Amino acid sequence: MDPLKITILSGSLDPKSRSRRMACEAENLLRERRCEVEFIDLQHLELPAFDNLKCYEHPSYDRLYRAIRDADGVLLAVPIYNWSVGSAAKSLIELTGATGAGGRKSAWFDQIVTFICSGGLPHSYMAYGSLAMSLMLDFKCVINPYVVYATERDWLDGTISSDSLQARLQKTIEVQLELSSKLRSRAYSSDWEI
Numbered sequence: 001m002d003p004l005k006i007t008i009l010s011g012s013l014d015p016k017s018r019s020r021r022m023a024c025e026a027e028n029l030l031r032e033r034r035c036e037v038e039f040i041d042l043q044h045l046e047l048p049a050f051d052n053l054k055c056y057e058h059p060s061y062d063r064l065y066r067a068i069r070d071a072d073g074v075l076l077a078v079p080i081y082n083w084s085v086g087s088a089a090k091s092l093i094e095l096t097g098a099t100g101a102g103g104r105k106s107a108w109f110d111q112i113v114t115f116i117c118s119g120g121l122p123h124s125y126m127a128y129g130s131l132a133m134s135l136m137l138d139f140k141c142v143i144n145p146y147v148v149y150a151t152e153r154d155w156l157d158g159t160i161s162s163d164s165l166q167a168r169l170q171k172t173i174e175v176q177l178e179l180s181s182k183l184r185s186r187a188y189s190s191d192w193e194i
Contacts, residue, residue, distance in 0.1 A: 023077035080119030
């Protein structure tokens with residue numbers, strides 16, 4: 001069987017992002033398991049403002065759309081700000097999730113999505129929930145129930161992830177791969193429906 005294709009989307013614009021560091025560690029774990037990984041860092045990719053018209057002509061659109069649509073699974077590494085995921089991730093989903101004119105179909109339909117989040121306070125661990133619910137209801141995404149939520153307490157000297165964070169990340173990746181593997185040959189295909 002072909003290797004699983006996993007797209008990692010790093011949604012932090014912070015140059016010292018902890019969620020990006022976890023995304024890089026996730027990339028290493030996925031490559032060790034012989035996955036085909038596409039790592040897209042939104043810090044280095046301009047996202048057009050979503051207008052449901054000209055945004056589809058932007059050079060970033062096609063790459064992002066295909067990276068999500070063609071993946072067997074997507075890993076969203078995001079910062080948590082003000083009890084929600086950072087705005088770059090929301091902009092990304094608006095851009096690649098809309099259909100617009102011309103027969104486009106959302107890239108997110110039926111995708112297996114895993115969240116890796118970095119926040120300031122431990123009690124914000126459910127802040128990704130509204131976005132996860134939106135992906136599930138709008139696009140029929142399968143949301144990995146294992147999520148990594150890390151705070152500064154999970155880092156030693158601010159740079160090295162703790163053993164418990166490493167273990168959580170490893171288990172989350174294993175579940176992502178199992179879900180992606182089992183669902184890659186599913187017979188159904190979703191569209192806008194209730």
